[in-house]
Amino acid sequence: MASPPEFGTPLPIDGVLPQLLQTLESNTNAVLVAEPGAGKTTRVPLALLGASWRGDGKILVLEPRRLATRAAARRMAGELGEKPGETVGYRVRMETRVSAKTRIEVITEGVFTRLILDDPELTGVAAVLFDEFHERSLDGDLGLALALDVQSALRDDLRLLPMSATLDAAGISRLLGDAPVIESKGRSFPVETRYLGRAPNERIEPQTVRAVQQALREETGSVLVFLPGQGEIRRTAEMLTGKLPADCHVAPLYGGLDARAQDEAIRPAPKGSRKVVLSSAIAQTSLTIEGVRVVIDSGLARGPKFEPQTGLTRLETVRVSRASADQRRGRAGRTEPGVCYRLWDEAQTSALPQAESPEILEADLTGLVLDLAAWGTFDPASLAFADPPPQAAWNEAKTLLQDLHAIDAEGRLADQGKALANLPLHPRLAHMVLEGVDRDLGFTAAMIALVLSEPGLGGRNPDLRARLSALRHDKSQRARDGRTLAERWLRQAGGAGSKVDVESA
Secondary structure (H helix, E strand, O other): OOOOOOOOOOOHHHHOHHHHHHHHHHOOEOEEEEOOOOOHHHHHHHHHOOOHHHOOOEEEEEEOOHHHHHHHHHHHHHHOOOOOOOOEEEEEOOEEEOOOOOOEEEEEHHHHHHHHHHOOOOOOEEEEEEOOHHHOOHHHHHHHHHHHHHHHHOOOOOEEEEEEOOOOHHHHHHHOOOOOEEEEOOOOOOEEEEEOOOOOOOOHHHHHHHHHHHHHHHOOOEEEEEOOOHHHHHHHHHHHOOOOOOOEEEEEEOOOOOHHHHHHHHOOOOOOOEEEEEEOHHHOOOOOOOOEEEEEEOOEEEEEEEEOOOOEEEEEEEEOOHHHHHHHHHHHHOOOOEEEEEOOOHHHHHHOOOOOOOHHHOOOOHHHHHHHHHHOOOOHHHOOOOOOOOHHHHHHHHHHHHHOOOEOOOOOEOHHHHHHHOOOOOHHHHHHHHHHHHOOOHHHHHHHHHHHHOOOOOOOOOOHHHHHHHHHHOOOHHHHHHHHHHHHHHHHOOOOOOOHHHHOO
16 A cells, blocks of 8 residues: 655644554445544545555545635645645536546535436545535435445445544444444644623624624634624624724635635734634634634524425524534634633523534425435435435425426426436526526526525625626626536526526516
């Protein structure tokens, strides 16, 4: 077996890499539990490059978010003295950096779902690593279930490795056929926790502003603030204007920002200055923002909640779990001793749920049912899901797909379903695009699907016509990439690719 690449500063994960390599020589599955800061995201894929079982096959590293995908690929490429797209590359929805020499591909979980549906044998892939699997996203659960199915039926040489800091290791090990569990302690520094309480009748933004000002007075270093979502981040940034020292600047960080703004937020502050990063849960895992030694946690998060009675998904603001609160707190101790300010009372911590509910138990399952129909599976019990899909949501999804003429009464994929499955969109949006093509309004339909599925594109105006107009005139790279993506969807739907219809929409 070839030696793994030489690394720079040793990290805790380096101590268990020999054990992991040896385990994967004799086992196709393993589970890696490594605390935040251990280095699992970047060290493990690079070490596996030298494994004898890899041959010339690729290593796929799955991340739950695009920002973490790009950041991990850049970090690994930097370890090799290269740029992304050489030995290490990445794929996200609107950006790809890979080449013929790429052997490690960091991809989002959604990209992996499309990849495995298009190529069930995973041709040329030697291993799939599921990073931050404890987040239990719907795409992550589906991806692992499909990969296990491929491994049992087609690819008994395929290596599967879920990795996490707070994983139910025993449960996932059983799911993977009693796979060996390897544990690594993280490189963490002590973090002091300070409780500031919460005024129940006051919005979270002014309380956050006061906490930021207090933290900047009391502590050194940059500050990472966790807020529920884009609206709170924007309002807090506005309220901080003119209220910070001259050497501090504010950097928003959320999924709707373009890649350049996200990358700017995670860069270290310039020498002699401090940064206040206002972030959604996007910075909760996988990322280390250099210079941050202070965390301010609102204790709130926002996530989708599906209601089978209405067939609609709404965003709901809820208290974070204890596991999430601990992960957020740990961000302050990644590179040096830190401080975490919590905007709630200490006694309330014990009342927090232990962990977030897996998305499969809360989400709209329409896309999942369609994907499984395309896979040839009509009964979810035939696949190894960590948690089975709820029957009520499953039945609601089947009813919707039958109404869209995508599946028949037995759940088999119809011709319309094949067309819907060909588009990487929610089935409702895919159906709209296909209808648009039939009515010579295909590009308008694709652009509407784009603004509905990509937060922030076209602005925040509730008037859809205004958002389409804004997107049409937006010269940013993200907008250009989005319009290219809409054109691709149009071609996949059988449209001619004309943009005339959106001009008059």
